Amino acid sequence: MKSKWMGAVVILMMFTLTPGAWAQDAGLKAKVEAFYAQKDSFNNAKNLEGIFSLLADDYQVIKLGLDRKGLRNLLTTIFSSYEGIQRTDTPLEISRYGEFIKVLLSSKMLGKTADGEWKELSNTYAIEYLRPEGGSFKIARSGEIDKTRLNLIRGQTYSDPEGPFDFTAPQGWEIIPGVQPGMKGTVVVLAPDMSSMALMGYLKIPGISAQQAAEGDETLTKSLSQNTVYELYKSGPVKVGPYEGFETESRFNISNTGDRHRRRVYFKAHGSLYVLCFDAIPFDKWDSVKDGFQSILASIKVED
Numbered sequence: 001m002k003s004k005w006m007g008a009v010v011i012l013m014m015f016t017l018t019p020g021a022w023a024q025d026a027g028l029k030a031k032v033e034a035f036y037a038q039k040d041s042f043n044n045a046k047n048l049e050g051i052f053s054l055l056a057d058d059y060q061v062i063k064l065g066l067d068r069k070g071l072r073n074l075l076t077t078i079f080s081s082y083e084g085i086q087r088t089d090t091p092l093e094i095s096r097y098g099e100f101i102k103v104l105l106s107s108k109m110l111g112k113t114a115d116g117e118w119k120e121l122s123n124t125y126a127i128e129y130l131r132p133e134g135g136s137f138k139i140a141r142s143g144e145i146d147k148t149r150l151n152l153i154r155g156q157t158y159s160d161p162e163g164p165f166d167f168t169a170p171q172g173w174e175i176i177p178g179v180q181p182g183m184k185g186t187v188v189v190l191a192p193d194m195s196s197m198a199l200m201g202y203l204k205i206p207g208i209s210a211q212q213a214a215e216g217d218e219t220l221t222k223s224l225s226q227n228t229v230y231e232l233y234k235s236g237p238v239k240v241g242p243y244e245g246f247e248t249e250s251r252f253n254i255s256n257t258g259d260r261h262r263r264r265v266y267f268k269a270h271g272s273l274y275v276l277c278f279d280a281i282p283f284d285k286w287d288s289v290k291d292g293f294q295s296i297l298a299s300i301k302v303e304d
Contacts, residue, residue, distance in 0.1 A: 107125070163184075
């Protein structure tokens with residue numbers, strides 16, 4: 001009888017300590033919902049100071065790399081373009097991710113035009129990482145997510161049947177199916193520092209070689225970067241499994257996105273151009289993340 005009782009206690013403890021069970025805590029759920037209700041109210045009132053009071057000092061938009069200043073510029077433009085704003089962020093899933101609270105949410109924003117009509121500005125799913133602070137939270141990271149591809153993640157492996165490609169991320173790195181206009185299968189892999197990241201996807205652009213694409217993107221980056229910061233470290237051919245590709249590596253600083261060290265690796269397979277960008281943000285984190293980036297690159301497999 002005692003052994004059965006002890007077994008039940010162990011099972012109960014295992015359940016209550018899992019992230020899923022932790023996420024169902026009614027008090028936490030209520031706090032997160034209240035937090036987003038406050039955030040919506042600040043947006044609807046076009047209250048920039050209120051919105052930014054909810055963001056961490058090191059806030060960053062995943063993939064875009066926008067910092068607080070970049071987001072302020074973006075919101076200022078949006079708010080000045082519409083008579084009114086209606087934003088609704090609805091938490092769908094809440095879980096624990098290290099020191100953070102990870103929230104999957106649906107996010108909708110409407111803008112009221114000068115003639116009184118409401119126009120849909122965005123209707124997406126997003127992922128945000130909240131850092132507990134006092135009795136509330138600060139948003140440390142946020143980014144758009146393709147919710148329909150979450151089922152393609154198995155542990156640390158991501159398999160895209162349409163690419164078709166797969167890769168494995170190191171332990172402690174977060175795989176986030178993203179959205180990038182014009183590029184298919186976009187995936188972001190967020191490093192443990194919650195700032196550096198790998199980004200990959202593929203394009204159907206016949207007639208453009210991997211070298212032309214990589215060098216063209218590098219030229220554009222240099223033109224947008226502050227000239228005193230840009231530096232090209234290397235440029236040349238690279239092998240990705242059986243495929244011939246081209247890589248560049250540089251440091252640059254584009255306004256509102258931070259000073260970063262980026263390695264680009266582009267290669268072509270079965271008619272698609274595969275795009276890989278490995279960013280250390282800020283640039284001096286490169287040595288701490290480059291092995292993780294190389295591990296991801298080495299694990300990539302493309303099906304013919």
